[in-house]
Amino acid sequence: MNLWRKPFDIDEKAPRPVKIHIDIDRCKGCGYCAEFCPRGVLKMTGELSYKGYDMVGVVDDGKCLGCGLCEAMCPEFGIYLIYEDKELK
Secondary structure: OOOOOOOOOHHHHOOOOEEEEEOOOOOOOOOHHHHHOOOOOEEEEEEEOOOOOEEEEEOOHHHOOOOOHHHHHOOOOOEEEEEOOOOOO
16 A cells, blocks of 8 residues: 655646756856856866856756756856756656
């Protein structure tokens, strides 16, 4: 007998799959997105962009909750999230 039951709104509350997009033309390498990411999904790579800025990279897309803090912290609007539709089961 299964005593644990799913909440009725679990599909609405579960995080949606998300892709992180970094616009290298806008990124100035400030590192705010990497510093404030609660899950440590973003890290500074040490590689230089064609403009000479230190680049940020995605370490593990699967750990991202889609909270949007990286988008909010970026002063150049160089990072944004693309939400993927959940598959209906």
